[in-house]
Amino acid sequence: MTEAVRPRPVTSPRSWRAYRDEFAIFERHAYLNTCSLGALGARVRAAVERFLGLWNEWGASAWYGPWWAELDALRASVAGLLGADPDEVALAPSISGALAAVASCFEYRARPRVVVADVDFPTVPYQWLARAERGAHVEFVRSPDGLGVPIEAFEQAIDERTALVATSHVYFQSGAVQDIAALARLAHARGAYLLVDAYQSVGQLPVDVHAADADFLVTGGLKWLLGGPGVAYLYARRALLQALRPAVSGWFAHRDQFAFDTRHLEYADTARRFEAGTPSVAAVYAGRAGLEYVHEIGVDRIRARQIELTAALVDGLRSLGLRPRLRGDQTAHAGIVTVPVEDPSAVVAALRRDGVIIDSRPGVIRLSTYFYNTDEDIDRAMASLRTQMP
Ligand SMILES: Cc1ncc(COP(=O)(O)O)c(C=O)c1O
Incomplete structure (x- = not known):
């Protein structure tokens, strides 16, 4: 050359x-x-040490200042990377936890079917296999080569009884990339939602949830976002939020959590309605510091x-x-x-x-x-x- x-x-x-x-x-x-x-990057280690220092120095009062601000800063940082609004991002303890919160919003009566690929990470189908007795039916789309799934195979599997299509942006066993914008068009044409497991993509591949027209997307710090274990991120499209009432919940989902209103669960207007309990604050600090590398490099x-x-x-x-x-x-x-x-x-x-x-x-x-x-x-x-x- x-x-x-x-x-x-x-x-x-x-x-x-x-x-x-x-x-x-x-x-x-x-x-x-x-x-x-x-x-593990030096910035992530330093961020966790900062968290420990605050815990040591401030005790519980760290919550009302820096820790609370760190949760908001993390949601905003994730939103920036996904092309989402900060109000469309919720924190979860794991991908499985985020998926469970989404899966708990649906009734599975008129639309019992959830279409997944047989090469997805197992925790994706498990959410709905676990709901089989409550009416959910998992439809597996076969990968012909064990690597990826042709879009036509999804097209054949999605019908008017499909509630959700839930599959990966990057398949974990092969690195094959799925065309999520095309999947969103197919799902929406039949009145179904698209949930993307983007744990293996966000960070290493550009993702714009609005441009792709995804309804839900899950990712987290563990892999390409360099934040280690303990925190995952859920994007939920703003237009859907009011209609979704997660049956997996907790006080972080409440619109006014410090009112301590025992009798009424009023969901937050934002994606916070998908959150449940106290997050792992060390992981939140690590998660945001990991994201800093990705934002800085681009x-x-x-x-x-x-x-x-x-x-x-x-x-x-x-x-x-x-x-x-x-x-x-x-x-x-x-x-x-x-x-x-x-x-x-x-x-x-x-x-x-x-x-x-x-x-x-x-x-x-x-x-x-x-x-x-x-x-x-x-x-x-x-x-x-x-x-x-x-
Ligand atoms: C694509 C994908 N989804 C989900 C998971 C598991 O997520 P979690 O353990 O946070 O539920 C993994 C692996 O860790 C994965 O590679």
């Missing part, structure tokens, strides 16, 4: 190396597992960098004679790559001994890159994998 046509490497506001230096795990490890858990830049790194990872795997499972080109794929191997757990353990951290799922090893990775991480992983080749 001549100099004139070589693509310019993607840049960031500070150097990629400077960002990487904020993640201490890279002092010793090649970390290629953001799809399971984002690495999702478009992260996506461009991901495309470079994922291409290098796929090339490396192929050069070892392995067959990464990919569907379509890079635009149809996020930064998660799975590779069939005979004994995935043994390969993960062997790489761990070489300081390379990856993960496994049934039948495959799973690797993922993020903006803080380098070609050296990939080379180190390939060198270690080579020793595992038969």
